[in-house]
Amino acid sequence: MSEEKKHDGLSRRSFLKGVGGGVVGTAVLTSSRRTSAAEQYGDVVGPDAVEITLNVNGQKRTLTVDPRVTLLDALRDQLSLTGSKRVCNKGQCGACTLICNGRTVLACSMLAIDADGADVETIEGLKTGDQLHPVQEEFIKNDALQCGFCTPGFIMSSVALLRKNPSPSMEEIKYAVSGNLCRCGTYPHVFKAVHDAAQAMKKGG
Amino acid sequence: MAPWKELKEMTLLNKEVTRVDGALKVAGTAIYTYDVQRPGLLYGRILRSIHPHAKVLSVDTSEAEALKGVKAVLGKIKDEVNFVGDDVAAVAAVSEEIAQKALSLIKVEYDVLPFTVREQQAKKEDAPRVFSGRENNLGRSNENSEGDVEKGFQEADAIVEHMYHMNVQVHTPLESHGCVCEWRGDDLYMWDSTQGVHGTRSGMARALEIPENQIHVITHHMGGGFGSKFGPKSYNVVCARLAKKAGVPVKLMLDREEEMLAVGNRPSSWQKIKIGAKSDGTLTAFEMESFGTGGVGGGAGVPQPYIYHFPNWKVKHQDVHINAGAAEPMRAPGHPQANFAMESAMDELAEKLGIDPLEFRIKNDPNETRQQEYKIGAKKCGWDNRKPSGSQTGEKLIGMGVGSGTWGGGGNRRTEAIVNIYPDGAVDVKIGTQDIGVGTWTIVASVLAEELELDLADVKPFIGESDYPWAPNSGGSTTAPSVTPTVKLAAEAAMAKLIELLAEAYETTPDKISYAKKTFTLTESGEKIPWKKACAALDGKAVSEKAQWGEGLSSSGTAGCQFAEVEVDAETGRVKVKRLVAVQDCGLVVNMLTARSQVNGAIIGEIGYVLFENRLLDNDTGIMQNADLENYKIPGALEMPEFDVTFYDEHERGVIGLGEPPAIPGVGAIANAVANAIGVRFYELPITPDRVLLAIDKRKEGTS
Numbered sequence: 001m002s003e004e005k006k007h008d009g010l011s012r013r014s015f016l017k018g019v020g021g022g023v024v025g026t027a028v029l030t031s032s033r034r035t036s037a038a039e040q041y042g043d044v045v046g047p048d049a050v051e052i053t054l055n056v057n058g059q060k061r062t063l064t065v066d067p068r069v070t071l072l073d074a075l076r077d078q079l080s081l082t083g084s085k086r087v088c089n090k091g092q093c094g095a096c097t098l099i100c101n102g103r104t105v106l107a108c109s110m111l112a113i114d115a116d117g118a119d120v121e122t123i124e125g126l127k128t129g130d131q132l133h134p135v136q137e138e139f140i141k142n143d144a145l146q147c148g149f150c151t152p153g154f155i156m157s158s159v160a161l162l163r164k165n166p167s168p169s170m171e172e173i174k175y176a177v178s179g180n181l182c183r184c185g186t187y188p189h190v191f192k193a194v195h196d197a198a199q200a201m202k203k204g205g
Numbered sequence: 206m207a208p209w210k211e212l213k214e215m216t217l218l219n220k221e222v223t224r225v226d227g228a229l230k231v232a233g234t235a236i237y238t239y240d241v242q243r244p245g246l247l248y249g250r251i252l253r254s255i256h257p258h259a260k261v262l263s264v265d266t267s268e269a270e271a272l273k274g275v276k277a278v279l280g281k282i283k284d285e286v287n288f289v290g291d292d293v294a295a296v297a298a299v300s301e302e303i304a305q306k307a308l309s310l311i312k313v314e315y316d317v318l319p320f321t322v323r324e325q326q327a328k329k330e331d332a333p334r335v336f337s338g339r340e341n342n343l344g345r346s347n348e349n350s351e352g353d354v355e356k357g358f359q360e361a362d363a364i365v366e367h368m369y370h371m372n373v374q375v376h377t378p379l380e381s382h383g384c385v386c387e388w389r390g391d392d393l394y395m396w397d398s399t400q401g402v403h404g405t406r407s408g409m410a411r412a413l414e415i416p417e418n419q420i421h422v423i424t425h426h427m428g429g430g431f432g433s434k435f436g437p438k439s440y441n442v443v444c445a446r447l448a449k450k451a452g453v454p455v456k457l458m459l460d461r462e463e464e465m466l467a468v469g470n471r472p473s474s475w476q477k478i479k480i481g482a483k484s485d486g487t488l489t490a491f492e493m494e495s496f497g498t499g500g501v502g503g504g505a506g507v508p509q510p511y512i513y514h515f516p517n518w519k520v521k522h523q524d525v526h527i528n529a530g531a532a533e534p535m536r537a538p539g540h541p542q543a544n545f546a547m548e549s550a551m552d553e554l555a556e557k558l559g560i561d562p563l564e565f566r567i568k569n570d571p572n573e574t575r576q577q578e579y580k581i582g583a584k585k586c587g588w589d590n591r592k593p594s595g596s597q598t599g600e601k602l603i604g605m606g607v608g609s610g611t612w613g614g615g616g617n618r619r620t621e622a623i624v625n626i627y628p629d630g631a632v633d634v635k636i637g638t639q640d641i642g643v644g645t646w647t648i649v650a651s652v653l654a655e656e657l658e659l660d661l662a663d664v665k666p667f668i669g670e671s672d673y674p675w676a677p678n679s680g681g682s683t684t685a686p687s688v689t690p691t692v693k694l695a696a697e698a699a700m701a702k703l704i705e706l707l708a709e710a711y712e713t714t715p716d717k718i719s720y721a722k723k724t725f726t727l728t729e730s731g732e733k734i735p736w737k738k739a740c741a742a743l744d745g746k747a748v749s750e751k752a753q754w755g756e757g758l759s760s761s762g763t764a765g766c767q768f769a770e771v772e773v774d775a776e777t778g779r780v781k782v783k784r785l786v787a788v789q790d791c792g793l794v795v796n797m798l799t800a801r802s803q804v805n806g807a808i809i810g811e812i813g814y815v816l817f818e819n820r821l822l823d824n825d826t827g828i829m830q831n832a833d834l835e836n837y838k839i840p841g842a843l844e845m846p847e848f849d850v851t852f853y854d855e856h857e858r859g860v861i862g863l864g865e866p867p868a869i870p871g872v873g874a875i876a877n878a879v880a881n882a883i884g885v886r887f888y889e890l891p892i893t894p895d896r897v898l899l900a901i902d903k904r905k906e907g908t909s
Contacts (some may be wrong), residue, residue: 083233123233147642149428185806
């Protein structure tokens with residue numbers, strides 16, 4: 001890791017862990033070391049704001065966050081990346097789905113400090129220049145969106161699926177987006193869009 | 206005024222046109238109210254009542270005000286709270302976390318009062334009062350009748366009589382209610398997740414007692430409403446006051462629990478229904494006594510007798526209040542409730558008479574369009590393969606059912622639009638409607654481009670601001686029939702003006718100029734003038750023409766029917782809708798692609814209503830027990846059927862709204878399909894696995 005991010009104090013997560021495990025004393029004692037949250041996973045940060053660095057859509061972004069702030073709120077409120085939506089704010093709807101270190105995560109249910117040093121891909125980063133990602137293209141073509149509030153989450157789940165499985169069956173597509181809720185009722189068009197995107201990506205390479 | 210073009214001449218309307226705002230939405234760059242950021246923005250939160258009914262004796266906000274980062278506090282919003290989730294006080298702070306912390310520091314002294322959250326109890330004379338000081342808990346009531354019901358039942362050879370019950374459904378738009386308020390001098394700028402920028406502006410003006418033209422409501426993109434977002438609501442007023450007090454913009458978005466408690470729901474319905482028919486299948490009489498609750502609101506009435514012709518009928522309805530959040534219109538208010546009870550009773554009566562349920566409907570449905578639609582739907586779903594109810598054994602039981610619906614959906618004559626044509630050839634339209642997810646951006650642009658024979662990319666729609674000409678709330682399926690004729694008429698007026706100015710510039714008369722596909726022709730000389738050159742010739746005079754809605758381009762009144770095929774797992778009790786065939790009339794379909802999306806979505810809503818959704822209120826505390834997206838179940842990807850949607854072509858009727866019509870027929874169709882599969886009928890929604898298993902057990906007991 002090239003740059004070191006300094007902070008001290010006690011993280012909410014470590015603190016809670018500590019309380020649960022009966023090792024809070026240890027956590028407090030080791031808190032005087034100054035080092036990054038990523039390097040000291042499980043170590044203590046906070047309660048004051050902490051500096052973290054995220055590699056967001058290929059750009060290094062350094063920000064200062066309260067340890068209690070979720071990755072979703074940090075992206076939305078501090079980096080103005082409001083494509084990831086806040087709907088249930090407790091991991092029930094998938095509207096904040098993004099890709100963190102290659103895996104889909106629910107950004108509302110991950111602390112920003114836990115993403116320190118991570119590669120974070122959001123809906124805003126899917127485009128190449130002005131060119132939409134094939135999944136985005138097919139969502140438009142198939143009208144796989146209505147109000148569009150759930151759409152970024154669906155697209156991120158679908159992109160993650162196609163990276164792992166370039167030729168998914170209809171059942172695999174449905175399963176891949178089964179953690180994403182939509183109220184307007186775009187599901188059938190979403191299935192078709194993901195299917196068509198898989199075809200397009202195979203052709204386009 | 207010219208009529209709509211012939212279908213074959215249309216290049217954009219009645220075609221599959223992708224959304225003009227699609228690229229913004231898939232890229233995550235469409236800015237919804239929730240996404241609005243302003244310099245110095247504060248975060249507002251509302252302290253909500255934990256009691257279903259109480260007097261608010263005092264609200265001490267001193268500790269909250271002293272908290273670092275708190276910038277504005279509103280103490281004691283009301284003297285009496287009437288449901289869990291009612292407004293008590295509010296704060297604005299530099300972060301949401303601080304605002305939340307501040308709420309916990311507000312000390313409220315309540316005088317807790319008796320309450321009721323069961324409408325069966327609430328309607329009784331000795332029930333605890335929902336509102337202190339009222340004589341009872343009864344809301345609006347109505348009675349209506351035609352013919353002689355007693356005589357009608359005497360003529361009947363078979364009669365079905367039951368109580369049908371539907372519980373409360375919650376709208377659950379993905380973007381919660383909320384707004385951002387910013388005062389600029391005496392003017393309020395409010396980004397609001399609303400279904401009506403103009404309606405909200407008018408309401409805010411009344412609430413704040415300031416002139417309408419000092420309020421500017423903006424809704425460029427919004428994350429769904431389904432009827433729950435006809436503003437303003439109390440959060441708007443609270444947010445505006447917090448922003449005024451703090452002197453900086455405030456964002457106040459409701460969280461999911463607040464959304465489920467405080468800003469709308471579909472009322473419950475209890476319908477005691479009696480229907481009778483002769484042995485030849487002719488309906489003779491209908492009688493209903495109903496009640497239902499919209500919580501502290503109303504609107505639980507149902508449009509019975511629904512769909513079918515009864516020479517004799519009598520209905521009586523009573524709204525009952527309970528200590529729960531107020532109802533708001535929800536996608537075809539009253540109709541799914543009426544549909545479930547009527548279609549269930551119709552099926553049972555058909556069975557009693559030994560008549561095929563579809564034949565029974567065809568015999569008693571006076572609507573000519575639906576007569577045709579029944580035939581189309583029956584063929585598509587393979588109605589001939591429907592097995593007698595309860596005739597199957599084994600683990601997977603297949604059933605088929607049918608249901609019907611009707612809706613209005615006409616245009617609002619007050620709607621206005623302005624079309625501008627600029628000297629550089631640019632074209633736009635401004636209309637104060639809003640896109641609640643149905644594709645209004647796209648149809649506004651499509652109508653303008655179609656009318657002016659331009660490409661879609663040549664025109665720019667401006668919608669979603671109350672500073673644009675008046676348009677109605679997006680509700681009642683009125684948006685398309687209000688907006689499309691108005692834009693067309695404004696475009697016509699703009700073209701006429703353009704030709705008039707062009708005639709002056711070319712020293713000829715308007716009748717000697719023709720226009721087609723971006724080119725004007727001087728008919729005498731044959732000279733061609735391309736669009737841009739023509740606009741440049743206007744000598745800097747922009748065309749700006751306003752028009753009001755006109756008759757003849759839209760209609761009201763739709764007919765639809767749906768056929769459901771379900772599979773019931775007799776082991777788990779789970780119902781899976783396998784196939785849903787919808788046949789729907791909505792006049793001239795403006796956009797085939799987004800129209801299909803609307804119908805799909807309406808069907809999915811029906812599935813939720815029939816199989817999953819149920820607001821659960823705890824009788825002892827009045828607290829909603831499933832106020833989140835895990836425990837209040839809405840349909841997901843794995844519950845999707847195969848969709849088969851047909852638009853019954855009646856384009857000559859002009860544009861008719863489509864948001865609500867297809868959200869009705871499937872309710873009865875799905876319920877009837879379940880009854881057909883297992884041989885037991887449900888008189889209560891939702892049809893959840895536990896209820897299915899009990900019903901199957903009951904049937905076994907009955908037959909053993």
